[in-house]
Every structure is written in C-alpha cells, then in structure tokens.
Amino acid sequence: MNIQVFQSKEALYDAVAKVYIDRLNQNPNLTLGLATGTTPIPLYKKLIKAYQEKLISFKGVKTFNLDEYIGLDESHPETYFNFMRRELFNHVDIDLNQTHIPNGRIDFNEAMKDYQLLLQENPIDIQLLGIGSNGHIGFNEPNTPFDSKTHIIELALKTRIDNSRLFNSLDEVPTHAITMGISEILEAKEIIVIATGKNKSDAVYEMIKGPVTESLPASILQRHKNVMVFLDTDAAHKLT
Numbered sequence: 001m002n003i004q005v006f007q008s009k010e011a012l013y014d015a016v017a018k019v020y021i022d023r024l025n026q027n028p029n030l031t032l033g034l035a036t037g038t039t040p041i042p043l044y045k046k047l048i049k050a051y052q053e054k055l056i057s058f059k060g061v062k063t064f065n066l067d068e069y070i071g072l073d074e075s076h077p078e079t080y081f082n083f084m085r086r087e088l089f090n091h092v093d094i095d096l097n098q099t100h101i102p103n104g105r106i107d108f109n110e111a112m113k114d115y116q117l118l119l120q121e122n123p124i125d126i127q128l129l130g131i132g133s134n135g136h137i138g139f140n141e142p143n144t145p146f147d148s149k150t151h152i153i154e155l156a157l158k159t160r161i162d163n164s165r166l167f168n169s170l171d172e173v174p175t176h177a178i179t180m181g182i183s184e185i186l187e188a189k190e191i192i193v194i195a196t197g198k199n200k201s202d203a204v205y206e207m208i209k210g211p212v213t214e215s216l217p218a219s220i221l222q223r224h225k226n227v228m229v230f231l232d233t234d235a236a237h238k239l240t
C-alpha cells in the first residue's frame with residue numbers, strides 16, 4: 001500500500017484530483033469505479049473544476065458505482081443515483097448511458113446478476129473507495145465473505161447511525177442495500193482509498209496494520225498490488 005498523509009484536506013483532495021487528471025490524460029477512455037458518501041464530494045468538486053478548465057473530459061469515460069440503497073423512493077435525494085447526478089454527472093460531459101449504479105428498485109436477483117455481468121465485461125481501471133467507521137468498503141459490512149460478488153446486504157446499525165445525519169431520522173435510513181462484492185472491488189487494476197476525520201482512525205489503523213480478516217473488510221486491501229491511501233492527519237493519527 002502506498003500511504004500518504006496530508007496536513008490539510010485541501011492538499012489531500014488536490015493530490016487525489018491530480019491522480020485522476022493524469023490518468024484521464026493518459027487514457028481518456030478509462031473505466032472508473034466511483035463511490036458515494038461524504039468522502040468523495042470534495043474530489044468530485046475538483047474534477048468538475050478541472051473539466052470546466054478543460055484539463056479533462058469525461059466523454060469517453062465509463063463509470064460503475066459501488067452501491068445503492070434499497071427501498072428509497074426514486075425521488076429521494078439520498079439515492080446514490082440522485083447523489084451521483086447532483087455531485088458529478090450533471091456538471092461534466094459524461095454520457096449518462098455509460099454510467100452504472102446497482103439498481104435498488106427492481107427484482108433483487110435480476111439486479112445482482114445484471115451488475116455482476118456488467119462488471120465481468122467491464123474491468124475497472126481505478127476504483128475509488130471511502131471506508132466506513134466499521135471498516136466497510138462499498139456496503140460490504142463486517143463478515144462479508146472476501147469472495148463475494150454483487151449482493152444484497154443488511155446494513156450494520158453502526159452504518160445506519162453514521163449515515164442518519166443525511167436523513168430526517170434513523171428510521172428513515174434504509175435497512176438494506178445492494179453492493180458490489182469484495183472480490184469485484186479487488187479486480188480493479190488500481191484502488192484509491194480516501195479517509196478523513198477521527199471517526200475513521202480505528203478503521204484506517206485496522207485496514208493498514210491489522211490482520212487481514214473478514215471482520216474488517218477493508219483489511220483485504222493489504223493483498224491488492226496497487227492501492228493508494230490518502231489520509232488526513234485525523235484519520236491517520238493512530239498509525240504512528
């Protein structure tokens with residue numbers, strides 16, 4: 001793992017954005033694995049700015065998101081479908097037909113099989129990951145098998161509590177989600193993990209220094225050959 005710690009979030013997100021700008025200039029037809037949550041928002045803002053400054057284009061880019069809630073109305077602002085349009089897709093020149101998000105509103109078996117097949121056919125060049133405070137990646141909660149493919153998961157109470165800040169109440173946070181599986185995440189040629197804030201420091205420590213165990217899903221990243229981890233000093237504070 002290549003681990004970088006930054007004194008400011010500004011410097012951290014500038015560094016991550018630079019990686020994307022460089023990679024997109026090398027290959028304008030990248031297949032990107034994208035993430036939601038609070039963590040990637042500053043990166044998406046920087047990529048929108050880079051697009052506006054004509055440093056990058058998304059015309060040839062394909063995207064695959066990690067996950068989607070189950071049970072939210074399609075007009076709900078917290079569906080990851082709506083999140084991605086609001087935070088990135090509506091502001092750049094991406095072809096929306098080339099953007100993919102697991103579908104939380106159709107028959108579960110169909111949704112899982114469709115996404116598994118799509119991922120098999122479209123190898124991901126760079127997978128972006130945040131990390132849950134319990135070590136989840138995508139919505140692969142603790143004790144998800146490392147060999148899992150896209151599946152339906154019951155969200156951990158910790159995750160629902162963490163994410164309740166974005167809803168009116170804990171009751172409104174969905175109990176289930178559809179998520180890319182861990183084995184599919186590991187297929188990406190390159191993985192970029194971003195973590196900021198003290199509430200991620202335990203999970204970050206276990207991801208990097210802990211044993212590789214299904215009880216801390218992000219620990220499997222120790223076995224991937226090409227992982228870059230971008231941390232602020234709060235998220236990194238247990239490491240030294």
Ligand SMILES: O=P(O)(O)OC[C@H]1O[C@](O)(CO)[C@@H](O)[C@@H]1O
Nearest residue numbers: 036037038039130131132138139
């Ligand atoms: O970035 P946040 O909001 O702390 O969320 C952590 C992780 O949990 C998820 O929301 C679940 O996939 C990820 O998208 C995110 O990386």
